[in-house]
Amino acid sequence: MKADDLDLKPLLLVPALLLVALPLVGSFPTWLTLTVAGLAMGMIIFIIASGLTLVFGLMDVLNFGHGVFIALGAFVATSVLGAMGDWTGSADVWRNLMAVFPAMLVAMLVAGAIGLAFERFIVRPVYGNHLKQILITMGGMIIGEELIKVIWGPQQIPLPLPPGLQGSWFIGDAAVEKYRVFAVVIGVAVFALLAWTLSRTKVGLLIRAGVQDREMVESLGYRIRRLFVGVFVAGSALAGLGGVMWGLYQQSVVPQMGAQVNILIFIVIIIGGLGSTLGALIGALMVGLMANYTGFLAPKVALFSNIALMVGILLWRPQGVYPVTNR
């Protein structure tokens, strides 16, 4: 699609929020610190939410169990990073990254594999019935959490940042945490890969077309179920990656962490427009920034702020910022 065909108004939301927050925060260094933290949180949420929004868009499946892949990815990372103590304990940032990247890869593989089984045994029997989807996927998440407790124990497990990713860079008086910059870089890389896949490959075209009109995709001779399974597995793997990043962001993991993040993810995909990847990115950045700004300005309303954000967006655009055409 040509740039002049893109609706630009939603793209202005994030810069508008940044500008509105600056005078409210009052101090540029503090604003910069909060902004980088918000962008990092937003990018992690985007990585988790991108798969879920495509799953809903393609097959109209409400997967409330998505959170279990977040927790699974994070717990797998504790095991992998724990086994690579020499690398994670080193002061050399490259050795740290050589431990973090394999942990991410293994977490994605495990989450993707469990996602394949989740789709086959939990989601597939309830196609076309939203109520059953909500109930059974929530049930699946509870079972998943219990299995995580069986394997890793019920207690909180620390997931400390390797030394090379700890600390901050200082820009004037502003402290910018290294890990948050790392999270933004990974998030941008994931978004670029997703955008390239969706716009430049035939599989991407099929996904975008399937989100709009899956019957027509079938009528052209493509099995959309296979496509959906692929997207579900990829979405689960991305949730696993997001879980590793969220765990490192929080520096600890608990089996219930997926359920805690689930609410934010659904706010994001509703703001973005169900099925829209670009919408999910905008929604995630807004949610991440809003959480950090309100956490600083008015901590008592921080929890409520993202719900208020969603309500405000839906009053403006009832189907989200980028509603998928034909749905």
Place this chain on the structure above:
Amino acid sequence: MNTANMLLTLEGVHTHIGAYHILHGVDLQVPRGQLTMLLGRNGAGKTTTLRTIMGLWQADSGRVRFNGQDIQRLHTAQIAKLGIAYVPENMGIFADLTVKENMVLAARAARTAAQMDDARLKWIFRLFPAVEKFWNHPAGKLSGGQKQMLAVARAIIEPRELLIVDEPSKGLAPSIINNMIDAFQELKSKGVTILLVEQNLSFAKRLGDTVAVMDDGRVVHAGSMQALAEDVQLQQSLLGLSL
């Protein structure tokens, strides 16, 4: 009619949609290389018949055969791969994709526009100049007539034995309808078998070789288009109109 010459046959097809019994034993024959019109009043079951052929709604009983093969239990994608192209009433255009991307999707053998059959693409551009003119535009921004041209162009970007189109003239300007008629006649001259659902009777008369008229979920008349066009009494009894 000679059954061996039939590309598509439906025998006693019953289809339910939820609790509603829509098709009550449809018998339909589509001769190879001809253009068959499926006529009938609103709610007669024409669209349901097309969707049942494509496997989008499953027939409960009866038989659907294409090229002699029973396709009733096949998946929609498998039916399409046998050589049936389908253009639904809403045209099924992917509005958020460009015209080019719509065409690349329909060309199953091509991964990119550059891999599409160049000669066939040029032929399509000649049949439907709007497809070439708006090649890089979002399909959702085309007019109704341009969307219909894109929908048919997409259906024929690869050789298909049977082209099924649901109400191709619906809501189109007369000049666009003439363009569509020319396109269908050229397709027919190339040996493509066509099954059209239509409400526009003059369109049907100008194009149809054979006709089937549906009422209340059944085919109540089948024969040549010319015979129906010449029999005003029959038209009025079947359709409440005259051609």
